[in-house]
Amino acid sequence: MPELPEVETVRRGLEPVLAGQRIRVAEQRRPDLRWPLPERFAERLTGRHVGALRRRSKYLLVDLDADAAGAPETLIIHLGMSGRISIIEADAAGPAPLGNTALASGGTAAHDHVSLTTEAGHRIVYNDPRRFGAMDLWPTDRLEEHRLLAGLGPEPLSNAFSGETLAAALAGRQTPIKAALLDQRTVAGLGNIYVCEALNRAGIHPRRIAGSISRTRIERLAGAIRETLQDAIAAGGSSLRDYRQADGELGYFQHSFRVYGREGEPCPCGVAGARILRIVQSGRSTFYCSRCQR
DNA sequence: ACCAGCTCCTGCTTGC
DNA sequence: TGCAAGCAGGAGCTGG
Numbered sequence: 001m002p003e004l005p006e007v008e009t010v011r012r013g014l015e016p017v018l019a020g021q022r023i024r025v026a027e028q029r030r031p032d033l034r035w036p037l038p039e040r041f042a043e044r045l046t047g048r049h050v051g052a053l054r055r056r057s058k059y060l061l062v063d064l065d066a067d068a069a070g071a072p073e074t075l076i077i078h079l080g081m082s083g084r085i086s087i088i089e090a091d092a093a094g095p096a097p098l099g100n101t102a103l104a105s106g107g108t109a110a111h112d113h114v115s116l117t118t119e120a121g122h123r124i125v126y127n128d129p130r131r132f133g134a135m136d137l138w139p140t141d142r143l144e145e146h147r148l149l150a151g152l153g154p155e156p157l158s159n160a161f162s163g164e165t166l167a168a169a170l171a172g173r174q175t176p177i178k179a180a181l182l183d184q185r186t187v188a189g190l191g192n193i194y195v196c197e198a199l200n201r202a203g204i205h206p207r208r209i210a211g212s213i214s215r216t217r218i219e220r221l222a223g224a225i226r227e228t229l230q231d232a233i234a235a236g237g238s239s240l241r242d243y244r245q246a247d248g249e250l251g252y253f254q255h256s257f258r259v260y261g262r263e264g265e266p267c268p269c270g271v272a273g274a275r276i277l278r279i280v281q282s283g284r285s286t287f288y289c290s291r292c293q294r
Numbered sequence: 295a296c297c298a299g300c301t302c303c304t305g306c307t308t309g310c
Numbered sequence: 311t312g313c314a315a316g317c318a319g320g321a322g323c324t325g326g
């Protein structure tokens with residue numbers, strides 16, 4: 001799925017067509033994604049004005065004006081593993097029925113689960129074959145209390161994240177650094193790809209016990225995490241199987257992967273004989289260089 | 295409290 | 311060519 005850079009890219013793509021708009025029509029095609037959608041979900045979205053589009057970790061946050069009960073709410077969207085959001089120019093005569101994305105985008109029409117049509121005539125379609133994604137509506141002023149957001153660690157691109165805070169989060173952890181970084185309580189927004197990439201940039205072996213890494217190397221790791229994410233965002237994210245930007249464009253950071261998916265290739269560290277290896281940690285593939293990662 | 299493993303779902307790739 | 315197993319970017323939950 002979309003990790004932090006992909007969600008940020010989607011946010012930036014949606015912002016110009018959704019922020020400040022009114023939702024003229026909301027449609028839902030099924031009652032649930034990973035979990036049940038909120039009661040009367042489409043009904044509650046219809047007619048609402050959209051404020052800012054924000055992001056927390058891998059969650060897209062769409063601020064809405066007050067509902068009938070008088071409280072501003074935020075639409076929380078998680079793309080899971082296979083979620084995709086597409087922007088479609090709606091027909092001037094009115095919104096097309098759900099399932100017609102194939103006509104406008106060239107993609108599949110199956111698994112279009114939720115759609116929002118703005119008064120300006122854009123249709124925003126959420127498509128998610130595996131349905132590991134999620135959506136919820138929650139009072140904006142209590143957003144940090146939402147169960148999906150409450151336990152998240154610091155945003156890696158904010159001032160709340162540093163070598164110092166990372167060192168504190170890793171202190172005493174007896175798990176491999178790979179697993180510790182995938183744990184969203186340590187730092188928010190990393191997934192399998194960017195953990196592999198950041199560890200390679202930092203020269204740290206994925207099996208190293210998190211709590212045993214020196215402060216100096218944790219500082220380097222914090223920097224590597226930031227740089228990896230910044231570079232990926234600048235490239236529009238990474239396009240593997242499903243992911244595309246909201247405008248349908250492919251991200252291109254996958255061409256910049258140093259280790260992910262490159263088993264057997266030489267490591268860009270350039271050390272003689274350095275090859276990328278693949279191991280499995282807690283059921284997930286880890287790619288790393290045996291020479292430059294220690 | 296911490297940690298490893300299982301699980302949800304569909305679809306693409308791989309190997310026989 | 312056809313089929314089925316294996317694997318995939320997440321993360322909540324269970325049980326040790």
